[in-house]
Amino acid sequence: MMVSNRDRMIQYDDLHFPYCDDVSKYEKLDKIGQGTFGEVFKARHKRSKKVVALKKVLMENEKEGFPITALREIKILQQLKHDNIVKLNEICRTKPVNNAYNRWRSTFYLVFDFCEHDLAGLLSNFSVKFSLGEIKKVMQQLLEGLFYIHSSKILHRDMKAANVLITKSGTLKLADFGLARAFSQRNGQPNRYTNRVVTLWYRPPELLLGERNYGPPIDIWGSGCIMAEMWTRTPIMQGNTEQHQLTLISQLCGTICPEVWPGVESLPLYAAMELPRNHKRKVKERLKPYIRDAHACDLIDKMLTLDPSKRIDADTALNHDFFWLDPLPCDLGTMLSHHTHSMFEFLAPPRRNRHHHHHHHMHHNQQPSQAGGAQSSAGGVGGAGGSVNSVTQSSSGLSHHHQPHSSSSASQGRRHRAAAASVASMSTCPERIF
Incomplete structure (x- = not known):
């Protein structure tokens, strides 16, 4: 039986973030991680001064929008609530910019509680x-x-x-x-x-x-x-x-x-x-x-x-x-x-x-x-x-x-x-x- 892309998609209704805020509310302090997954930064909320970790979602080669691997990670992290599991607080993005292919793109960040x-x-x-x-x-x-x-x-x-x-x-x-x-x-x-x-x-x-x-x-x-x-x-x-x-x-x-x-x-x-x-x-x-x-x-x-x-x-x-x-x-x-x-x-x-x-x-x-x-x-x-x-x-x-x-x-x-x-x-x- 053929499975349509629609059936495969993680439903956005399942992602319980009320909105995707602008990442500019955080000030990047240090780069603390680098790998095939992208970069991780230590950052501070400009108003509340709370320190967080920002994990950049690697968007290269993503012709079809938000990477399915990142959607899977978000879905799983929202499901897991435990003292010994890292806590995902929200998803933020940069203001969209027009790229070479005349497509408006944002860079997305997963925002976690900071661990020292x-x-x-x-x-x-x-x-x-x-x-x-x-x-x-x-x-x-x-x-x-x-x-x-x-x-x-x-x-x-x-x-x-x-x-x-x-x-x-x-x-x-x-x-x-x-x-x-x-x-x-x-x-x-x-x-x-x-x-x-x-x-x-x-x-x-x-x-x-x-x-x-x-x-x-x-x-x-x-x-x-x-x-x-x-x-x-x-x-x-x-x-x-x-x-x-x-x-x-x-x-x-x-x-x-x-x-x-x-x-x-x-x-x-x-x-x-x-x-x-x-x-x-x-x-x-x-x-x-x-x-x-x-x-x-x-x-x-x-x-x-x-x-x-x-x-x-x-x-x-x-x-x-x-x-x-x-x-x-x-x-x-x-x-x-x-x-x-x-x-x-x-x-x-x-x-x-x-x-x-x-x-x-x-x-x-x-x-x-x-x-x-x-x-x-x-x-x-x-x-x-x-x-x-x-x-x-x-x-x-x-x-x-x-x-x-x-x-x-x-x-x-x-x-x-x-x-x-x-x-x-x-x-x-x-x-x-x-």
């Missing part, structure tokens, strides 16, 4: 030290945000440290829903989503092998990479190509084969890719020298499960012992109050090992990771083809936080979190590693 930092920027600054309790707070908020969007049937599809924003008071916000989409189980019919999503270093094995019928586990994989990065301060698997990324995943997570992942052999690219053989799973083994907390290693291990059907989900992850044994998650505001300047990946030094120059496969202008980071020369976990650079344990800023773990009274109420979160969803330091 992104996680990639914080991790690239070694004066920022996270205690174990603070790392728990970061991951708890990240997973609360993911649980909420997955419960709302939305996939983020671009989980990475640069898309995790943190306010100066310590509230985490998932951001950049430019690749996000709704998902559904279509009466047993498989979905046919694009697999050309997620920045390469955070892309899960099912996407690298061509899967198009995917779901929330793709965001969990990226979250596992981010969690490890809280200690490593640099992305843990820095592939140059899809093939290289699969090799790094195999070296860390074990050989990709039907024995550990039933049905993987039927994925479109399984036969085409050269998958390393006879690799044992070494996630915990490789993490242990850098992450002293066994519960943290265990949770990352569960998030980096090869078979997406066996990968832990956000709700189960939030009930993991990691969050419910001492030290408990603690407020980030005190630590962040010592850092008065905003930290964003765009403004930070590159975050890639200096051995690598080929990053043309990365999406969203992925910045390279820190030169001299403790990772293998193969771009992956130390031991996967290279030695771990020397990193002192004292650089972690964690030593005084690692008391022996005792069962906390908080763990008694652990199982109640899932039920409470389900109801809520119904309404709308560390050393370098690898």
